[in-house]
Amino acid sequence: MQRLELDNVVKIYADKTAVNRISLQVEEGEIYGLLGANGAGKTTTMRMVLGLIYPDEGTILYNGKPYNKELRRIMGYLPEERGLYPKVKVSEQISYLAQLRGMSVKDADKSLKYWLERFEVPDYYDKKIEELSKGNQQKMGFIAAVVHDPQILILDEAFSGLDPVNVELLKSTVKELRDKGTSILFSTHRMEHVEELCKNITILHSSNTVVKGNLKEIKSKYPREEVVLGTSGDVQGLEAIPGVTEVKRTEDGYSIRISQVDAAQSILNTAMSQSTIHRFEIKEPTLNQIFIKAVGESNE
Numbered sequence: 001m002q003r004l005e006l007d008n009v010v011k012i013y014a015d016k017t018a019v020n021r022i023s024l025q026v027e028e029g030e031i032y033g034l035l036g037a038n039g040a041g042k043t044t045t046m047r048m049v050l051g052l053i054y055p056d057e058g059t060i061l062y063n064g065k066p067y068n069k070e071l072r073r074i075m076g077y078l079p080e081e082r083g084l085y086p087k088v089k090v091s092e093q094i095s096y097l098a099q100l101r102g103m104s105v106k107d108a109d110k111s112l113k114y115w116l117e118r119f120e121v122p123d124y125y126d127k128k129i130e131e132l133s134k135g136n137q138q139k140m141g142f143i144a145a146v147v148h149d150p151q152i153l154i155l156d157e158a159f160s161g162l163d164p165v166n167v168e169l170l171k172s173t174v175k176e177l178r179d180k181g182t183s184i185l186f187s188t189h190r191m192e193h194v195e196e197l198c199k200n201i202t203i204l205h206s207s208n209t210v211v212k213g214n215l216k217e218i219k220s221k222y223p224r225e226e227v228v229l230g231t232s233g234d235v236q237g238l239e240a241i242p243g244v245t246e247v248k249r250t251e252d253g254y255s256i257r258i259s260q261v262d263a264a265q266s267i268l269n270t271a272m273s274q275s276t277i278h279r280f281e282i283k284e285p286t287l288n289q290i291f292i293k294a295v296g297e298s299n300e
């Protein structure tokens with residue numbers, strides 16, 4: 001049984017279809033990437049999953065059952081815009097949120113203290129949100145989303161505003177939650193994070209699903225269009241090889257764009273006849289390249 005299942009879900013605002021027939025499944029212990037350009041329909045989809053707004057068509061099932069208010073206890077949400085009150089102490093508001101989701105005062109306090117220790121900021125317990133830096137407010141938002149140990153966690157740009165050390169800290173936490181069985185709907189514009197974390201993805205464009213499936217399978221279906229060549233010296237004649245569209249000199253060789261994969265063998269033969277080769281790779285497209293191809297650079 002799927003932990004979370006969306007089937008042909010539609011949301012319409014007046015004359016605007018914000019989400020048009022999205023279908024996806026998230027298993028137990030899976031991080032699912034929900035991607036798309038600005039205005040594509042990601043936040044609307046997440047808000048429907050959370051039960052904050054209702055779909056106009058389609059179904060959303062949680063452990064095989066439709067939405068009911070009790071599900072709030074098993075869901076956690078880190079919104080893109082900060083959701084915590086600036087003037088209230090970390091301990092008061094996160095403990096309150098945890099109690100709203102069914103925890104006892106004692107368990108909520110214990111869990112909050114665990115997470116503050118985990119993020120190496122135990123002294124934030126008594127601080128007001130407004131006293132913290134932007135990145136540390138983001139960490140408190142993350143704690144508010146996970147403090148009650150949800151089965152379904154919805155993360156919208158979870159790593160925004162964080163320095164590289166904190167990105168790694170949160171990333172490893174997200175992986176750990178996944179390994180413990182949490183199902184995570186993960187939305188971001190940072191494709192390298194998706195490549196590292198997500199098994200399956202959906203890319204939305206103007207409310208429609210344009211790419212969907214297993215990330216590795218999606219990547220294998222897109223043509224390989226870049227050859228990386230490491231050479232000890234110059235190689236002449238690469239531009240003249242049929243199928244080569246662009247040749248760039250790099251520090252230790254060449255980066256070559258190709259329009260057909262057969263060109264790679266000719267590149268290797270040409271290079272080997274003139275120089276020692278210490279690297280030859282026909283690169284898979286990055287998710288960034290796939291995203292740009294699928295969506296184009298058009299923003300709303």
Ligand SMILES: Nc1ncnc2c1ncn2[C@@H]1O[C@H](COP(=O)(O)OP(=O)(O)OP(=O)(O)O)[C@@H](O)[C@H]1O
Pocket residue numbers: 013016017018019036037038039040041042043044045
């Ligand atoms: N309450 C609303 N009333 C009317 N239109 C809305 C409402 N909420 C969202 N929309 C529209 O629905 C579409 C999808 O918006 P949504 O916020 O889901 O996009 P998004 O993918 O989360 O974008 P971003 O990456 O910019 O956060 C947009 O065209 C938006 O203007």
